[in-house]
Amino acid sequence: MIRWLETVARRVAAPVVASLVLLIAGSPAFAADLRVAVAANFGAPAQQLAEAFEAETGTRVAISTGSSGALFAQITQGAPFAILLSADEARPKALVDQGFAVKGSQFTYALGRLVLWSPDAELIDSSPAILETDRFSHLAIANPQTAPYGAAAMEVLGALGLEEELAVRIVTGESIAQAFGFVQSGNAELGFIASSQLATAGGGSIWIVPEELHAPIRQDAVLLEAGNDDAKAFLDFLRSSKGREIVAQFGYGLVETTQPAPSIYG
The missing domain is CATH 3.40.190.10 (Periplasmic binding protein-like II)
Structure with a gap:
């Protein structure tokens, strides 16, 4: 297992360094098409996902990182995010229950270690x-x-x-x-x-x-803007084989691909 973690570190070290440069203070300095709130542990892989997504679609994604609790508070206070990538299941569910997120859009994108x-x-x-x-x-x-x-x-x-x-x-x-x-x-x-x-x-x-x-660290994503096609496309990319490969490269576990797709995708 230690050898596996060393392999993970070697594989992603260079992309991580490049990604972290773009995550300074969690505040993007460019005009973005899509704003995504991301749990702090997932900042570097989220940035790599954003870069790969932009290369495929041309959609510019701004990643803002913080603790899941702090991001939850920002969203309930009107922060203009289209997606939350949380480090738990509870906060995405609470956002859905309270009307801040789209019902049926929550899914597990990573298993934390x-x-x-x-x-x-x-x-x-x-x-x-x-x-x-x-x-x-x-x-x-x-x-x-x-x-x-x-x-x-x-x-x-x-x-x-x-x-x-x-x-x-x-x-x-x-x-x-x-x-x-x-x-x-x-x-x-x-x-x-x-x-x-x-x-x-x-x-x-x-x-x-x-x-x-400890209880499983199931990291869930949820859509915050029902009519945002860019956000839906990014979540599709996160669930794709390429997106899952990026997530796994950073040492996260993955749920089985048999997990039902969010109902917003039909």
């Missing part, structure tokens, strides 16, 4: 053993109230019986991207991040969290 990572190649021994020691001062996680990866991290600590013991050492980022930044910058020695972020991690040591230690 949680890892414990440190830039120190000797700190983590492919197990959670480090969490039971005093060899670190700070553990970074995303905000469990707004970021699904943060909620999953807290589930893992609870399953290990370490939630209370480590509470004073936890540093919380608003999103999984900020949690990753805390570790990358040295403000935390280790942290729970998305496996897709290993592509830009630059080495270190990891523990791949067993999926049974």
Whole structure:
């Protein structure tokens, strides 16, 4: 599995670097035909999807990233997004239920994978053993109230019986991207991040969290503008074999292709 993650990192490192240049502050500096709100963990693959989609259709896509909770709040307050790519199922469903998204358009586009990572190649021994020691001062996680990866991290600590013991050492980022930044910058020695972020991690040591230690991270997409044909086409592209290939290259799991297509597509 570690070899698989190393392969993922090598395969997408160059595209990720190029994509991140276009994701500065999550604010596009060009006139876009389509605005997409994207959970922070999925920013780089979303940008690569946008570039591939533009190459095929000529439609320019602006990607804005943030925690799923923050994006949800922006959408309910009128932010002009046509699509949400969330890191959970709950918020897209809530948007549909509250009338902010198109009924029947929600589907799972990726299955997230949680890892414990440190830039120190000797700190983590492919197990959670480090969490039971005093060899670190700070553990970074995303905000469990707004970021699904943060909620999953807290589930893992609870399953290990370490939630209370480590509470004073936890540093919380608003999103999984900020949690990753805390570790990358040295403000935390280790942290729970998305496996897709290993592509830009630059080495270190990891523990791949067993999926049974937390609820599945089903990342769902939902259409926010019923009459937006560009948005529907982008969601079609995301579900296509080419789109799924891009998603998989970043280390995400995929649902079976037998998953029913959203009813908006007939």
